[in-house]
Amino acid sequence: MDIYYINGEFIDDEDARISAKDIIVLRGFGVFDFLVTYNRRPFYLKEHVKRLENSAKEIGLKLLHTTEEICKIVQETIDRNPHHDESNVRIVYTGGVSPDGVTPQGNGVLMVMVTPKLRLPDWWYTDGASIITVDIERFIPTAKSTNYLSAVSALQKAHKTGAVEAVYVDRNQRVLEGTTTNIFGIKGTTIITPPDSILPGITRGIILKLIPEDLKLEMRHMELVGLLEMDEIFISASNKEIVPVIKVNDITIASGRPGEKTKQIMAFFKAVTTDFGIGKVSKIF
Ligand SMILES: Cc1ncc(COP(=O)(O)O)c(C=O)c1O
Structure with missing residues (x-):
């Protein structure tokens, strides 16, 4: 109880x-x-x-x-x-x-x-997970309202195909965010994440402060075709932390394995949560 x-x-x-x-x-x-x-x-x-x-x-x-x-x-x-x-x-x-x-x-x-706290499957992190995209735009996307009809419906669709998340794509083909996650893409030495029309994730905010020096941050919208051509993709959320994405709509991303840069950011994030747990709070915001 x-x-x-x-x-x-x-x-x-x-x-x-x-x-x-x-x-x-x-x-x-x-x-x-x-x-x-x-x-x-x-x-x-x-x-x-x-x-x-x-x-x-x-x-x-x-x-x-x-x-x-x-x-x-x-x-x-x-x-x-x-x-x-x-x-x-x-x-x-x-x-x-x-x-x-x-x-x-x-x-x-x-x-x-x-x-x-629920433990999510280890393979999501070691092998990477699949996501699907759905043509949905959230009403007032900057608010976390209890009306998550679009999320419940899109996730049911994702789960039917074995995907762990559904990512919203708007009428202009802009990739926005997942039902309960934010999304990042890495192409070459650039890391990209949408700047607006999304819920500003707390995990996303921390990741933005942890970007390795050899990566350049671009806050811009990716188009769906651009997303499919990324070298690496990952999603982030409080309950999931950072999950590498290896497939989008059944299309394999790059080698189909979690990328090295994603793994580096996952390790940085792990260090932040471990430090936090022992009261060693590095003030990120
Ligand atoms: C629509 C949406 N985007 C992004 C996120 C990720 O936010 P956070 O990292 O604060 O958990 C959530 C969290 O539930 C969400 O509902």
């Missing part, structure tokens, strides 16, 4: 309830953020809470807690789950109950859901 925080109370996950009249239920109107722990410490918690606040601002949802209050509640919820080695942390802010079922009243509910 895990302990969640809901609206001022710490309760068993089985007893976690919100109102059926909340517009998060009726309209998918709410925001969330997701982070993991390393050595039971929440990784870049403040940055995730700041992003939650930005998501709320972008969709027009009023938060009733300060950054410090949310951080404190998250830490306390982790502390109340001592049976986890490591945790996944979901911070959800609902739209609240609305008499007309559609107009936010500024009475949202804060929930912090802490569950055991």
